Amino acid sequence: MTVEFLPATRAAAKARIALAGPSGSGKTYTALALATALGTTAVVDTERGSASKYAGINGWEFSTIAPQSFAPASLVEALAAASTAGFEVVVVDSLSHYWMGVDGMLEQVDRRAKNGNNFSGWKEAGPDERRMIDALVAYPGHVIVTLRVKTEYVVEQNERGKSAPRKVGLKPIQRDGIEYEFDVVGELDLDNTLTVTKSRIPTLSGAVVQRPGSELAETVRDWLADGEDAPGPREYQEQVELCTDKKELGELWHKVKRLGIGGAALQDADGYSMTLLQYIEKRAHSLGSPS
Template identity: 35%
Template sequence: MELRKSERKRAKIKMALQGSSGSGKSMSALLIAKGLSNDDLSKVAVIDTENGSSDLYAHLGRYNVINMEPPYTPEKYIEAIDICLNAGMDVIILDSISHCWDELIDFHSKLPGNSFTNWNRVTPRQKAFVNKILQSPVHFISTMRTKQDYVLNLKNGKYVPEKVGLKAIQRDGVEYEFTIVFNIDSKHFATASKDRTNLFGDKPEFQITSGVGKQIKDWCESGIDLDIIKKNIKNCTSQDELNEIYRSCISYKDILNQHFVDQQHHIKNSQIINSNNFSKNGTTTN
Protein backbone atom coordinates (compact mmCIF):
# COMPACT_ATOMS: atom_id res chain seq x y z
CA MET A 1 0.00 0.00 0.00
CA GLU A 2 1.12 3.51 -0.76
CA LEU A 3 -0.30 6.98 -0.04
CA ARG A 4 -0.64 9.08 -3.18
CA LYS A 5 -2.27 12.29 -4.36
CA SER A 6 -5.75 11.85 -5.80
CA GLU A 7 -6.13 12.18 -9.55
CA ARG A 8 -9.29 11.60 -11.53
CA LYS A 9 -8.92 9.14 -14.39
CA ARG A 10 -11.00 9.26 -17.54
CA ALA A 11 -14.28 7.49 -17.00
CA LYS A 12 -17.22 5.88 -18.72
CA ILE A 13 -20.43 7.21 -17.23
CA LYS A 14 -22.78 4.81 -15.47
CA MET A 15 -26.04 6.67 -14.99
CA ALA A 16 -29.73 6.00 -14.40
CA LEU A 17 -32.97 7.71 -15.34
CA GLN A 18 -35.97 6.98 -13.15
CA GLY A 19 -39.56 8.03 -13.66
CA SER A 20 -43.11 6.81 -14.07
CA SER A 21 -44.52 5.39 -17.28
CA GLY A 22 -44.79 8.11 -19.94
CA SER A 23 -42.29 10.45 -18.31
CA GLY A 24 -39.94 10.22 -21.30
CA LYS A 25 -37.15 8.02 -19.98
CA SER A 26 -36.46 6.29 -23.33
CA MET A 27 -36.37 9.54 -25.31
CA SER A 28 -34.20 11.21 -22.66
CA ALA A 29 -31.77 8.28 -22.65
CA LEU A 30 -31.37 8.49 -26.43
CA LEU A 31 -30.81 12.26 -26.33
CA ILE A 32 -28.09 11.83 -23.69
CA ALA A 33 -26.57 9.00 -25.76
CA LYS A 34 -26.54 11.30 -28.79
CA GLY A 35 -24.41 13.79 -26.87
CA LEU A 36 -22.16 11.09 -25.43
CA SER A 37 -21.48 9.71 -28.92
CA ASN A 38 -20.83 13.08 -30.61
CA ASP A 39 -24.10 12.70 -32.53
CA ASP A 40 -23.00 9.31 -33.93
CA LEU A 41 -25.89 7.07 -32.94
CA SER A 42 -24.43 4.20 -34.97
CA LYS A 43 -22.29 3.54 -31.87
CA VAL A 44 -25.33 3.48 -29.57
CA ALA A 45 -27.30 0.32 -28.69
CA VAL A 46 -30.63 0.05 -26.91
CA ILE A 47 -31.44 -3.17 -25.07
CA ASP A 48 -35.22 -2.86 -25.21
CA THR A 49 -37.53 -4.67 -22.76
CA GLU A 50 -40.41 -2.24 -23.40
CA ASN A 51 -42.10 -4.06 -26.30
CA GLY A 52 -40.13 -2.31 -29.02
CA SER A 53 -40.78 1.22 -27.74
CA SER A 54 -37.23 2.28 -28.65
CA ASP A 55 -38.15 2.17 -32.35
CA LEU A 56 -40.54 5.06 -31.76
CA TYR A 57 -37.58 7.43 -31.73
CA ALA A 58 -35.88 6.28 -34.93
CA HIS A 59 -36.15 9.85 -36.25
CA LEU A 60 -33.25 10.75 -33.94
CA GLY A 61 -30.81 8.62 -35.93
CA ARG A 62 -29.71 5.11 -36.86
CA TYR A 63 -29.05 3.60 -33.44
CA ASN A 64 -28.98 -0.16 -32.81
CA VAL A 65 -31.64 -2.17 -30.99
CA ILE A 66 -31.82 -5.55 -29.27
CA ASN A 67 -35.42 -6.53 -28.50
CA MET A 68 -35.42 -8.71 -25.40
CA GLU A 69 -38.24 -11.14 -24.76
CA PRO A 70 -39.29 -12.62 -21.39
CA PRO A 71 -38.00 -14.00 -19.13
CA TYR A 72 -35.91 -10.93 -18.30
CA THR A 73 -33.21 -12.75 -16.36
CA PRO A 74 -29.90 -11.12 -15.33
CA GLU A 75 -28.10 -13.67 -17.48
CA LYS A 76 -30.11 -12.58 -20.53
CA TYR A 77 -29.20 -8.93 -19.90
CA ILE A 78 -25.53 -9.90 -19.59
CA GLU A 79 -25.71 -11.83 -22.86
CA ALA A 80 -27.25 -8.80 -24.61
CA ILE A 81 -24.57 -6.51 -23.16
CA ASP A 82 -21.84 -8.84 -24.48
CA ILE A 83 -23.40 -8.68 -27.96
CA CYS A 84 -23.22 -4.88 -27.81
CA LEU A 85 -19.64 -4.89 -26.53
CA ASN A 86 -18.52 -7.31 -29.24
CA ALA A 87 -20.15 -5.06 -31.85
CA GLY A 88 -18.03 -2.11 -30.68
CA MET A 89 -20.79 0.02 -29.17
CA ASP A 90 -19.73 3.15 -27.24
CA VAL A 91 -23.02 3.70 -25.40
CA ILE A 92 -25.46 1.05 -24.15
CA ILE A 93 -28.97 1.95 -23.01
CA LEU A 94 -30.75 -0.57 -20.78
CA ASP A 95 -34.45 0.22 -21.14
CA SER A 96 -35.34 -0.81 -18.51
CA ILE A 97 -33.60 -2.63 -15.67
CA SER A 98 -36.82 -2.79 -13.63
CA HIS A 99 -37.84 -5.89 -15.57
CA CYS A 100 -34.73 -7.66 -14.31
CA TRP A 101 -35.68 -7.04 -10.69
CA ASP A 102 -39.31 -8.09 -11.32
CA GLU A 103 -37.97 -11.36 -12.75
CA LEU A 104 -35.76 -11.99 -9.72
CA ILE A 105 -38.60 -11.23 -7.30
CA ASP A 106 -40.81 -13.70 -9.16
CA PHE A 107 -38.00 -16.29 -9.08
CA HIS A 108 -37.56 -15.79 -5.34
CA SER A 109 -41.29 -16.15 -4.65
CA LYS A 110 -41.35 -19.57 -6.31
CA LEU A 111 -38.39 -21.03 -4.39
CA PRO A 112 -39.27 -23.65 -1.77
CA GLY A 113 -37.99 -23.45 1.76
CA ASN A 114 -36.82 -20.53 3.87
CA SER A 115 -37.57 -17.16 2.25
CA PHE A 116 -34.62 -15.43 3.96
CA THR A 117 -31.95 -17.97 3.01
CA ASN A 118 -33.37 -18.17 -0.52
CA TRP A 119 -31.99 -14.66 -1.14
CA ASN A 120 -28.61 -16.39 -1.40
CA ARG A 121 -29.82 -17.68 -4.76
CA VAL A 122 -30.96 -14.22 -5.90
CA THR A 123 -28.30 -11.80 -4.68
CA PRO A 124 -25.34 -13.28 -6.65
CA ARG A 125 -27.34 -13.06 -9.89
CA GLN A 126 -28.28 -9.42 -9.26
CA LYS A 127 -24.68 -8.64 -8.27
CA ALA A 128 -23.30 -10.21 -11.46
CA PHE A 129 -25.67 -8.08 -13.53
CA VAL A 130 -24.73 -4.82 -11.77
CA ASN A 131 -21.01 -5.66 -11.95
CA LYS A 132 -21.35 -6.23 -15.70
CA ILE A 133 -22.59 -2.66 -16.04
CA LEU A 134 -19.94 -1.17 -13.77
CA GLN A 135 -16.97 -3.07 -15.23
CA SER A 136 -17.77 -2.73 -18.93
CA PRO A 137 -15.60 -0.10 -20.69
CA VAL A 138 -18.51 1.81 -22.27
CA HIS A 139 -21.09 4.41 -21.23
CA PHE A 140 -24.28 2.98 -19.69
CA ILE A 141 -27.67 4.65 -19.34
CA SER A 142 -30.15 2.54 -17.37
CA THR A 143 -33.82 3.43 -17.05
CA MET A 144 -35.96 2.43 -14.08
CA ARG A 145 -39.72 2.60 -13.65
CA THR A 146 -40.97 4.15 -10.43
CA LYS A 147 -43.97 3.78 -8.20
CA GLN A 148 -45.34 6.04 -5.50
CA ASP A 149 -43.80 5.21 -2.14
CA TYR A 150 -45.65 5.55 1.17
CA VAL A 151 -44.82 5.44 4.87
CA LEU A 152 -47.12 5.02 7.85
CA ASN A 153 -47.07 8.00 10.23
CA LEU A 154 -48.78 8.05 13.60
CA LYS A 155 -51.41 10.82 13.77
CA ASN A 156 -54.00 11.17 16.53
CA GLY A 157 -53.33 7.62 17.63
CA LYS A 158 -53.77 6.16 14.15
CA TYR A 159 -51.30 5.15 11.47
CA VAL A 160 -51.94 7.15 8.33
CA PRO A 161 -50.22 6.44 4.98
CA GLU A 162 -48.38 9.43 3.55
CA LYS A 163 -46.63 9.86 0.22
CA VAL A 164 -42.86 10.24 0.47
CA GLY A 165 -41.93 10.37 -3.20
CA LEU A 166 -41.14 7.96 -5.98
CA LYS A 167 -39.36 4.66 -5.46
CA ALA A 168 -37.50 2.93 -8.30
CA ILE A 169 -38.55 -0.62 -9.15
CA GLN A 170 -35.16 -2.20 -8.57
CA ARG A 171 -33.24 -3.54 -5.62
CA ASP A 172 -32.98 -1.09 -2.71
CA GLY A 173 -29.75 0.85 -2.87
CA VAL A 174 -29.03 0.22 -6.56
CA GLU A 175 -28.88 4.00 -7.09
CA TYR A 176 -25.63 4.06 -5.11
CA GLU A 177 -23.94 2.16 -7.95
CA PHE A 178 -24.49 4.99 -10.45
CA THR A 179 -22.52 8.21 -10.85
CA ILE A 180 -25.62 10.19 -11.88
CA VAL A 181 -29.31 9.53 -11.23
CA PHE A 182 -31.92 11.75 -12.89
CA ASN A 183 -35.53 11.82 -11.71
CA ILE A 184 -37.90 12.62 -14.59
CA ASP A 185 -41.42 13.84 -13.84
CA SER A 186 -44.63 13.49 -15.85
CA LYS A 187 -43.94 16.81 -17.63
CA HIS A 188 -40.56 15.47 -18.84
CA PHE A 189 -38.51 17.70 -16.53
CA ALA A 190 -35.46 16.24 -14.80
CA THR A 191 -33.69 16.82 -11.51
CA ALA A 192 -30.56 15.11 -10.22
CA SER A 193 -31.14 13.06 -7.08
CA LYS A 194 -27.50 11.94 -7.23
CA ASP A 195 -24.65 13.60 -9.09
CA ARG A 196 -20.99 12.84 -8.37
CA THR A 197 -19.93 14.97 -11.35
CA ASN A 198 -21.30 18.15 -9.72
CA LEU A 199 -22.65 19.20 -13.12
CA PHE A 200 -26.36 19.05 -12.30
CA GLY A 201 -26.74 18.70 -8.54
CA ASP A 202 -27.49 22.38 -7.85
CA LYS A 203 -29.58 22.97 -10.98
CA PRO A 204 -33.34 23.53 -10.89
CA GLU A 205 -35.46 21.17 -12.96
CA PHE A 206 -34.47 21.09 -16.62
CA GLN A 207 -35.37 19.36 -19.88
CA ILE A 208 -32.91 16.77 -21.14
CA THR A 209 -31.26 17.46 -24.51
CA SER A 210 -28.23 16.06 -26.30
CA GLY A 211 -26.31 18.94 -24.70
CA VAL A 212 -26.64 17.15 -21.35
CA GLY A 213 -24.84 14.16 -22.86
CA LYS A 214 -22.10 16.42 -24.24
CA GLN A 215 -21.55 17.95 -20.80
CA ILE A 216 -21.21 14.48 -19.30
CA LYS A 217 -18.84 13.41 -22.09
CA ASP A 218 -16.59 16.43 -21.43
CA TRP A 219 -16.51 15.57 -17.73
CA CYS A 220 -15.66 11.93 -18.47
CA GLU A 221 -12.77 12.91 -20.75
CA SER A 222 -11.27 15.56 -18.49
CA GLY A 223 -9.39 12.98 -16.42
CA ILE A 224 -6.22 11.00 -17.13
CA ASP A 225 -6.49 8.46 -19.95
CA LEU A 226 -4.58 5.36 -18.86
CA ASP A 227 -5.08 3.75 -22.28
CA ILE A 228 -3.05 6.53 -23.91
CA ILE A 229 -0.33 6.18 -21.26
CA LYS A 230 -0.17 2.42 -21.91
CA LYS A 231 0.18 3.11 -25.64
CA ASN A 232 3.00 5.59 -24.98
CA ILE A 233 4.79 3.00 -22.82
CA LYS A 234 4.55 0.45 -25.62
CA ASN A 235 5.99 2.96 -28.12
CA CYS A 236 9.11 3.62 -26.03
CA THR A 237 12.35 2.64 -27.78
CA SER A 238 14.83 3.45 -25.02
CA GLN A 239 15.15 3.12 -21.28
CA ASP A 240 15.37 6.92 -20.95
CA GLU A 241 11.98 7.37 -22.61
CA LEU A 242 10.50 4.71 -20.37
CA ASN A 243 11.98 6.32 -17.25
CA GLU A 244 10.51 9.69 -18.22
CA ILE A 245 6.98 8.27 -18.52
CA TYR A 246 7.46 6.32 -15.29
CA ARG A 247 8.36 9.51 -13.39
CA SER A 248 5.36 11.38 -14.78
CA CYS A 249 2.96 8.54 -13.85
CA ILE A 250 4.36 7.56 -10.47
CA SER A 251 0.87 7.81 -8.94
CA TYR A 252 -0.30 4.93 -11.12
CA LYS A 253 2.78 2.75 -10.95
CA ASP A 254 0.85 -0.13 -9.34
CA ILE A 255 -1.63 -0.17 -12.23
CA LEU A 256 0.99 0.34 -14.95
CA ASN A 257 3.86 -1.64 -13.45
CA GLN A 258 3.49 -4.73 -15.64
CA HIS A 259 3.35 -2.55 -18.76
CA PHE A 260 6.63 -0.89 -17.76
CA VAL A 261 8.27 -4.26 -17.02
CA ASP A 262 7.12 -5.78 -20.32
CA GLN A 263 8.40 -2.83 -22.34
CA GLN A 264 11.68 -2.80 -20.43
CA HIS A 265 12.24 -6.45 -21.42
CA HIS A 266 11.30 -5.63 -25.00
CA ILE A 267 13.83 -2.77 -25.13
CA LYS A 268 16.59 -4.93 -23.66
CA ASN A 269 15.86 -7.78 -26.06
CA SER A 270 15.90 -5.36 -29.00
CA GLN A 271 19.28 -4.02 -27.89
CA ILE A 272 20.72 -7.56 -27.61
CA ILE A 273 19.46 -8.45 -31.10
CA ASN A 274 20.91 -5.23 -32.55
CA SER A 275 24.21 -5.87 -30.79
CA ASN A 276 24.42 -9.44 -32.14
CA ASN A 277 23.63 -8.25 -35.64
CA PHE A 278 26.42 -5.70 -35.43
CA SER A 279 28.88 -8.32 -34.18
CA LYS A 280 28.08 -10.59 -37.15
CA ASN A 281 27.94 -7.97 -39.88
CA GLY A 282 30.15 -5.17 -38.60
CA THR A 283 33.62 -4.88 -37.19
CA THR A 284 34.61 -4.98 -33.55
CA THR A 285 37.86 -4.33 -31.77
CA ASN A 286 39.04 -6.14 -28.67
Protein backbone atom coordinates in the same frame (compact mmCIF):
# COMPACT_ATOMS: atom_id res chain seq x y z
CA MET B 1 0.89 -8.06 2.85
CA THR B 2 2.18 -4.49 2.49
CA VAL B 3 -0.45 -1.74 2.28
CA GLU B 4 0.69 1.34 0.39
CA PHE B 5 -1.30 4.52 -0.17
CA LEU B 6 -0.57 6.28 -3.46
CA PRO B 7 -1.40 9.82 -4.63
CA ALA B 8 -4.90 10.02 -6.11
CA THR B 9 -5.15 10.69 -9.84
CA ARG B 10 -8.29 11.30 -11.82
CA ALA B 11 -8.86 8.95 -14.73
CA ALA B 12 -11.07 9.61 -17.73
CA ALA B 13 -14.30 7.66 -17.29
CA LYS B 14 -17.58 6.74 -18.95
CA ALA B 15 -21.03 7.91 -17.93
CA ARG B 16 -23.26 5.89 -15.62
CA ILE B 17 -26.69 7.54 -15.71
CA ALA B 18 -30.02 6.43 -14.22
CA LEU B 19 -33.31 8.09 -15.20
CA ALA B 20 -36.35 7.39 -13.03
CA GLY B 21 -39.90 8.53 -13.62
CA PRO B 22 -43.56 7.57 -13.96
CA SER B 23 -45.18 6.48 -17.20
CA GLY B 24 -45.37 9.41 -19.61
CA SER B 25 -42.39 11.29 -18.19
CA GLY B 26 -40.24 10.66 -21.28
CA LYS B 27 -37.71 8.19 -19.88
CA THR B 28 -37.10 6.38 -23.19
CA TYR B 29 -36.97 9.60 -25.22
CA THR B 30 -34.55 11.24 -22.78
CA ALA B 31 -32.31 8.17 -22.62
CA LEU B 32 -32.08 8.11 -26.42
CA ALA B 33 -31.44 11.85 -26.61
CA LEU B 34 -28.50 11.49 -24.22
CA ALA B 35 -27.19 8.23 -25.67
CA THR B 36 -27.14 9.22 -29.34
CA ALA B 37 -25.27 12.39 -28.41
CA LEU B 38 -22.61 10.30 -26.67
CA GLY B 39 -21.89 7.78 -29.42
CA THR B 40 -23.00 4.63 -31.24
CA THR B 41 -25.87 3.21 -29.26
CA ALA B 42 -27.26 -0.23 -28.43
CA VAL B 43 -30.63 -0.41 -26.67
CA VAL B 44 -31.81 -3.32 -24.55
CA ASP B 45 -35.52 -2.64 -25.07
CA THR B 46 -37.68 -4.34 -22.45
CA GLU B 47 -40.63 -2.03 -23.15
CA ARG B 48 -42.21 -3.92 -26.08
CA GLY B 49 -40.35 -2.03 -28.78
CA SER B 50 -40.99 1.47 -27.43
CA ALA B 51 -37.47 2.67 -28.28
CA SER B 52 -37.84 1.73 -31.95
CA LYS B 53 -40.75 4.17 -32.26
CA TYR B 54 -38.16 6.95 -32.01
CA ALA B 55 -35.85 5.61 -34.72
CA GLY B 56 -35.01 8.42 -37.16
CA ILE B 57 -36.42 11.17 -34.96
CA ASN B 58 -33.87 13.99 -34.62
CA GLY B 59 -31.60 11.88 -36.82
CA TRP B 60 -31.23 9.26 -34.09
CA GLU B 61 -29.72 5.96 -35.17
CA PHE B 62 -29.34 3.01 -32.82
CA SER B 63 -29.53 -0.78 -32.68
CA THR B 64 -31.86 -2.76 -30.42
CA ILE B 65 -32.63 -6.14 -28.96
CA ALA B 66 -36.02 -6.96 -27.42
CA PRO B 67 -35.50 -9.69 -24.78
CA GLN B 68 -38.46 -11.71 -23.55
CA SER B 69 -36.65 -12.98 -20.44
CA PHE B 70 -35.17 -10.64 -17.87
CA ALA B 71 -32.91 -12.94 -15.91
CA PRO B 72 -29.90 -10.96 -14.65
CA ALA B 73 -27.56 -13.38 -16.44
CA SER B 74 -29.23 -12.54 -19.76
CA LEU B 75 -28.37 -8.85 -19.34
CA VAL B 76 -24.74 -9.82 -18.76
CA GLU B 77 -24.82 -11.67 -22.09
CA ALA B 78 -26.34 -8.64 -23.82
CA LEU B 79 -23.63 -6.38 -22.40
CA ALA B 80 -20.96 -8.81 -23.56
CA ALA B 81 -22.39 -8.77 -27.09
CA ALA B 82 -22.58 -4.96 -27.09
CA SER B 83 -18.99 -4.70 -25.90
CA THR B 84 -17.75 -7.09 -28.57
CA ALA B 85 -19.64 -5.14 -31.24
CA GLY B 86 -17.96 -1.94 -30.04
CA PHE B 87 -21.05 0.08 -29.07
CA GLU B 88 -20.00 3.26 -27.29
CA VAL B 89 -23.26 3.53 -25.34
CA VAL B 90 -25.70 0.96 -23.95
CA VAL B 91 -29.23 1.92 -22.89
CA VAL B 92 -31.21 -0.48 -20.69
CA ASP B 93 -34.84 0.54 -20.98
CA SER B 94 -35.82 -0.41 -18.37
CA LEU B 95 -33.66 -1.90 -15.65
CA SER B 96 -36.83 -2.39 -13.58
CA HIS B 97 -37.73 -5.46 -15.64
CA TYR B 98 -34.63 -7.23 -14.34
CA TRP B 99 -36.15 -6.85 -10.90
CA MET B 100 -39.86 -7.55 -11.33
CA GLY B 101 -40.22 -8.88 -14.91
CA VAL B 102 -40.34 -12.41 -16.31
CA ASP B 103 -37.34 -14.34 -14.90
CA GLY B 104 -36.25 -11.19 -13.04
CA MET B 105 -34.76 -11.18 -9.56
CA LEU B 106 -38.05 -11.56 -7.69
CA GLU B 107 -38.94 -14.64 -9.74
CA GLN B 108 -35.41 -16.01 -9.36
CA VAL B 109 -35.70 -15.75 -5.59
CA ASP B 110 -39.11 -17.46 -5.53
CA ARG B 111 -37.83 -20.34 -7.67
CA ARG B 112 -34.76 -20.93 -5.53
CA ALA B 113 -36.47 -20.60 -2.16
CA LYS B 114 -36.39 -23.88 -0.24
CA ASN B 115 -39.42 -24.91 1.82
CA GLY B 116 -40.86 -21.42 1.44
CA ASN B 117 -37.71 -19.83 2.89
CA ASN B 118 -37.01 -16.73 0.81
CA PHE B 119 -33.70 -16.18 2.59
CA SER B 120 -32.23 -19.20 0.84
CA GLY B 121 -33.62 -17.88 -2.44
CA TRP B 122 -31.92 -14.52 -2.00
CA LYS B 123 -28.67 -16.26 -1.05
CA GLU B 124 -28.66 -18.34 -4.25
CA ALA B 125 -29.89 -15.64 -6.64
CA GLY B 126 -27.78 -12.84 -5.18
CA PRO B 127 -24.57 -13.64 -7.07
CA ASP B 128 -26.41 -13.41 -10.42
CA GLU B 129 -27.61 -9.93 -9.52
CA ARG B 130 -24.13 -8.89 -8.37
CA ARG B 131 -22.61 -10.06 -11.66
CA MET B 132 -25.24 -8.07 -13.56
CA ILE B 133 -24.47 -4.88 -11.64
CA ASP B 134 -20.72 -5.42 -11.98
CA ALA B 135 -21.14 -5.85 -15.74
CA LEU B 136 -23.14 -2.62 -15.98
CA VAL B 137 -20.62 -0.63 -13.97
CA ALA B 138 -17.61 -2.10 -15.80
CA TYR B 139 -18.99 -1.74 -19.34
CA PRO B 140 -16.28 -0.13 -21.52
CA GLY B 141 -18.63 2.57 -22.79
CA HIS B 142 -21.37 4.81 -21.42
CA VAL B 143 -24.36 3.20 -19.68
CA ILE B 144 -27.82 4.76 -19.33
CA VAL B 145 -30.65 2.94 -17.59
CA THR B 146 -34.25 3.88 -17.06
CA LEU B 147 -36.23 2.94 -13.97
CA ARG B 148 -39.97 2.69 -13.60
CA VAL B 149 -41.32 4.15 -10.38
CA LYS B 150 -44.31 3.36 -8.26
CA THR B 151 -46.90 6.07 -8.77
CA GLU B 152 -49.83 7.54 -6.95
CA TYR B 153 -52.17 10.47 -7.42
CA VAL B 154 -52.21 13.51 -5.15
CA VAL B 155 -54.90 16.18 -5.14
CA GLU B 156 -53.61 19.74 -5.58
CA GLN B 157 -55.04 23.11 -6.47
CA ASN B 158 -54.52 24.00 -10.12
CA GLU B 159 -53.89 27.45 -11.59
CA ARG B 160 -57.63 28.16 -11.46
CA GLY B 161 -57.80 27.40 -7.77
CA LYS B 162 -59.68 24.14 -8.26
CA SER B 163 -58.70 20.78 -6.86
CA ALA B 164 -57.25 18.42 -9.46
CA PRO B 165 -55.43 15.07 -9.29
CA ARG B 166 -51.77 14.90 -10.31
CA LYS B 167 -49.73 11.74 -10.90
CA VAL B 168 -46.43 11.69 -9.02
CA GLY B 169 -43.59 9.21 -9.00
CA LEU B 170 -42.43 7.58 -5.82
CA LYS B 171 -39.82 4.87 -5.28
CA PRO B 172 -37.91 3.39 -8.28
CA ILE B 173 -38.75 -0.24 -9.01
CA GLN B 174 -35.41 -1.91 -8.38
CA ARG B 175 -33.29 -3.04 -5.48
CA ASP B 176 -32.95 -0.51 -2.64
CA GLY B 177 -29.74 1.46 -3.05
CA ILE B 178 -29.35 0.86 -6.79
CA GLU B 179 -28.67 4.59 -7.20
CA TYR B 180 -25.27 4.16 -5.54
CA GLU B 181 -24.02 2.41 -8.68
CA PHE B 182 -24.46 5.49 -10.90
CA ASP B 183 -22.67 8.81 -11.34
CA VAL B 184 -25.82 10.78 -12.19
CA VAL B 185 -29.35 9.92 -11.03
CA GLY B 186 -32.30 12.04 -12.10
CA GLU B 187 -36.05 12.02 -11.66
CA LEU B 188 -38.28 12.96 -14.60
CA ASP B 189 -41.75 14.42 -14.13
CA LEU B 190 -44.67 14.50 -16.56
CA ASP B 191 -43.40 17.77 -18.05
CA ASN B 192 -40.14 15.97 -18.99
CA THR B 193 -38.22 18.05 -16.47
CA LEU B 194 -35.21 16.30 -14.96
CA THR B 195 -34.29 16.93 -11.35
CA VAL B 196 -30.81 15.62 -10.55
CA THR B 197 -31.00 13.88 -7.18
CA LYS B 198 -27.44 12.54 -7.14
CA SER B 199 -24.36 13.60 -9.06
CA ARG B 200 -20.63 13.06 -8.90
CA ILE B 201 -20.39 15.95 -11.36
CA PRO B 202 -20.38 19.11 -9.19
CA THR B 203 -22.00 21.37 -11.80
CA LEU B 204 -25.01 19.04 -12.05
CA SER B 205 -25.64 18.61 -8.34
CA GLY B 206 -29.27 19.59 -7.70
CA ALA B 207 -29.72 20.78 -11.29
CA VAL B 208 -33.17 21.07 -12.82
CA VAL B 209 -33.13 20.57 -16.59
CA GLN B 210 -36.15 21.01 -18.84
CA ARG B 211 -36.28 18.53 -21.73
CA PRO B 212 -32.75 17.19 -21.19
CA GLY B 213 -30.84 16.22 -24.34
CA SER B 214 -27.56 16.73 -26.15
CA GLU B 215 -26.43 19.71 -24.03
CA LEU B 216 -26.67 17.64 -20.85
CA ALA B 217 -24.87 14.76 -22.58
CA GLU B 218 -22.02 17.09 -23.55
CA THR B 219 -21.73 18.38 -19.98
CA VAL B 220 -21.44 14.82 -18.68
CA ARG B 221 -18.99 13.72 -21.38
CA ASP B 222 -16.71 16.75 -21.02
CA TRP B 223 -16.44 16.38 -17.26
CA LEU B 224 -15.78 12.63 -17.37
CA ALA B 225 -13.21 13.01 -20.17
CA ASP B 226 -11.16 15.46 -18.13
CA GLY B 227 -8.65 12.99 -16.76
CA GLU B 228 -5.87 10.60 -17.61
CA ASP B 229 -6.69 7.97 -20.23
CA ALA B 230 -6.50 4.45 -18.86
CA PRO B 231 -6.87 1.03 -20.52
CA GLY B 232 -10.38 -0.44 -20.40
CA PRO B 233 -11.69 -4.02 -20.44
CA ARG B 234 -11.22 -4.44 -24.19
CA GLU B 235 -7.59 -3.35 -24.00
CA TYR B 236 -6.94 -5.82 -21.18
CA GLN B 237 -8.67 -8.55 -23.18
CA GLU B 238 -6.23 -7.91 -26.02
CA GLN B 239 -3.33 -8.15 -23.56
CA VAL B 240 -4.63 -11.47 -22.31
CA GLU B 241 -4.89 -12.86 -25.85
CA LEU B 242 -1.22 -12.06 -26.46
CA CYS B 243 0.02 -13.31 -23.11
CA THR B 244 1.81 -16.69 -22.94
CA ASP B 245 3.08 -16.44 -19.37
CA LYS B 246 0.92 -17.71 -16.49
CA LYS B 247 2.68 -15.49 -13.94
CA GLU B 248 1.94 -12.42 -16.06
CA LEU B 249 -1.68 -13.54 -16.37
CA GLY B 250 -1.85 -13.79 -12.59
CA GLU B 251 -0.59 -10.24 -12.27
CA LEU B 252 -3.18 -9.09 -14.82
CA TRP B 253 -5.93 -10.88 -12.87
CA HIS B 254 -5.05 -9.02 -9.68
CA LYS B 255 -4.70 -5.72 -11.52
CA VAL B 256 -8.12 -5.75 -13.20
CA LYS B 257 -9.71 -6.90 -9.94
CA ARG B 258 -8.06 -4.00 -8.12
CA LEU B 259 -9.24 -1.58 -10.81
CA GLY B 260 -12.83 -2.78 -10.40
CA ILE B 261 -13.27 -3.88 -14.03
CA GLY B 262 -12.94 -7.62 -13.52
CA GLY B 263 -16.72 -7.99 -13.79
CA ALA B 264 -16.82 -6.48 -17.28
CA ALA B 265 -18.77 -8.78 -19.61
CA LEU B 266 -17.14 -9.88 -22.85
CA GLN B 267 -17.18 -12.70 -25.39
CA ASP B 268 -14.44 -15.15 -26.22
CA ALA B 269 -13.49 -16.19 -29.76
CA ASP B 270 -16.33 -18.74 -29.79
CA GLY B 271 -18.96 -16.18 -28.76
CA TYR B 272 -19.35 -17.37 -25.18
CA SER B 273 -20.04 -14.69 -22.58
CA MET B 274 -17.87 -14.36 -19.49
CA THR B 275 -16.32 -11.76 -17.23
CA LEU B 276 -12.85 -10.35 -17.80
CA LEU B 277 -11.59 -12.24 -14.73
CA GLN B 278 -13.02 -15.49 -16.09
CA TYR B 279 -11.41 -14.75 -19.45
CA ILE B 280 -8.00 -14.43 -17.80
CA GLU B 281 -8.58 -17.67 -15.88
CA LYS B 282 -9.58 -19.47 -19.08
CA ARG B 283 -6.47 -18.24 -20.83
CA ALA B 284 -4.29 -19.40 -17.94
CA HIS B 285 -5.96 -22.81 -17.96
CA SER B 286 -5.32 -23.16 -21.70
CA LEU B 287 -1.59 -22.73 -21.10
CA GLY B 288 -1.56 -25.83 -18.92
CA SER B 289 0.88 -26.60 -16.13
CA PRO B 290 4.38 -25.14 -16.28
CA SER B 291 6.90 -27.57 -17.73
